[in-house]
Amino acid sequence: MxxxxxxxxxxxxxxxxxxxxxxxxxxxxxxxxxxxxxxFPDFDCDARLVDAVTAAMREGLNQYPPMPGVPALRDAVAAKIEALYGHRYDPAREITITAGATQAILTAILCCVHPGDEVIVLEPCYDSYGPNIELAGGRIVRVPLTPGTFRPDFHRIAAALSPRTRAIVVNSPHNPSATVWSADDLARLAALLRPTDVLLISDEVYEHMVYDGRAHASASSHPELAARAFVVSSFGKTYHVTGWKVGYVAAPAPLSDEFRKVHQFNVFTVNTPVQHALARYMADPQPYxxxxxxxxxxxxxxxxxxxxxxxxxxxxxxxxxxxxxxxxxxxxxxxxxxxxxxxxxxxxxxxxxxxxxxxxxxxxxxxxxxxxxxxxxxxxxxxxxx
CATH class of the missing domain: 3.90.1150.10 (Aspartate Aminotransferase, domain 1)
Incomplete structure (x- = not known):
């Protein structure tokens, strides 16, 4: 045998x-x-959102959507970002719907990191960042957040920057520490990156969960950072539907062009009826x-x-x-x-x-x-x- x-x-x-x-x-x-x-939540999402998915399915919206996402959803995302953070992204060229934020981060890294490039991550960090960088052939440069407070140490970030640095990954509100970057923090980061071509991957999946009267400081709200950033967010976190695995990336057109080159070959596109449902649901801003x-x-x-x-x-x-x-x-x-x-x-x-x-x-x-x-x-x- x-x-x-x-x-x-x-x-x-x-x-x-x-x-x-x-x-x-x-x-x-x-x-x-x-x-x-x-x-993840142990409670249900809004029944109206489930009804909207069912309605989209019954309307026959069950075939492939456009590769970057359903236009109505990209329009809704661009409108939300402009209303909250004052930056206008072109929904046709600069908003891409993704199969969750984890795919968005992987795709952003794969599209910009070449073998031997360095990527700065701030520890402690979400556990996908390091493997994503390794899969791209990059070198992980780990910079600790300040022990005890988990605040960014800009002196250590500055020391980690090198001619080989391709990108830095920032997460705010932060998992696991629950700290939040301020507008001043973003300004200090922008000053560090100003003389460089380093890209920013800004993981903002908890953007709508900021407490005690604070406002979320999005990379989208800082023009210098927005010009070099992939800004990542998650419908799953915002609408209590983590299992739907739908997110988005907002980035300037030249960065989005490269992002979409990878996106079309690692997922191509994202669940059609869910996209239509989210677009309709976002007409009411109150849930977020x-x-x-x-x-x-x-x-x-x-x-x-x-x-x-x-x-x-x-x-x-x-x-x-x-x-x-x-x-x-x-x-x-x-x-x-x-x-x-x-x-x-x-x-x-x-x-x-x-x-x-x-x-x-x-x-x-x-x-x-x-x-x-x-x-x-x-x-x-x-x-x-x-």
Whole structure:
């Protein structure tokens, strides 16, 4: 009998394994824990949005849309950005609808990073950035955000810039720390990049979740940065439909042209009826204009409950995350503490160590409060033991 074997395949990502999100979610399910680990809601989206998708399907809008996206949706995105941030993108040339923000970031990196180029990432950072850069053949240059405050260290960013720097990835509101860049921060970044040709990939998926009266400082709002930026956002985060995997990129026409060259070959285009539904739903700006107040209520409810525990509450300026220090509770590592918290207390969190390449330990973990109030109350009842 002929011996059958699968050929050996050298990995493009040899250091990548199962993500911490999958590990902790499986552990939470096994132990019946309240899962405040992964960043997605446990409540439904607006029924009007589901009805709009159904209506689009029944109207026969089920075939391929244009490669860059349904024109009505690109028009709606351009109008929103202009209304909020004062910058007008041409919807025909400068807005591209993507299969979620993760695809948008990968495509932005693939279109501009050549083998040997350097890309600056600010740690801790979302776990797709590094593998995306590696897949493009680029070199990751890691610059830490200031430990404790997670503010950008512009002296260290300046020192990391080199003639080989192709791009810098910035995320605000920030996952995992929930910090938010200010307009002054953007101005300092613009001053650093002014004499260079370095591009900006601005991950703004939590743009509509900024608290305590702050305004989101978008790269789109700063003309110098907008001229060199791929600005990424997510309908999934904004409208509580993370499983739909639809986002967008706004970028100047020369950058969008290169972006679309890659986009057309890695996804081609995005779900047609969902695009039409989103375009119709965006006619009412209230769902995204009211999102900060919606989530600030949940943030405040969760923070008030945590104050009865020995956790140290870090600021939560934006996003739907709350980081806490646990040094007064345990000397376990972050991963060990999250495992203990899940199995013994019945609440799942995420360690910050996987957001650093070197697994930097700070005894800080991240909770997600994008949950029903009843879910948060249940978690707080269990955490009250601490």
């Amino acid at each position: 002929t011996h059958v074997r699968t050929p050996a395949l050298p990995s493009r990502l040899p250091h990548v394994g199962t993500t911490i999100f999958s590990v902790m979610s499986a552990l939470a399910h096994e132990h019946g824990a309240v899962n405040l680990g992964q960043g 204009l009211g999102l900060s107040a919606f989530y600030q209520h949940k943030r405040d409810l969760f923070r008030d409950g945590l104050r009865t525990t020995r956790f140290e509450l870090l600021p939560s300026e934006g996003s739907y995350f709350q980081c806490v220090g646990y040094s007064a509770i345990s000397d376990l590592t972050e991963a060990e503490f999250c495992r203990w918290l899940t199995t013994e207390i019945g609440v799942a969190a995420i360690p910050l160590t996987p957001f650093y390449a070197d697994g930097f330990e700070q005894r800080i973990v991240r909770f997600c409060f994008a949950k029903k109030d009843a879910t948060l109350q249940q978690a707080l009842q269990r955490l009250a033991r601490l």
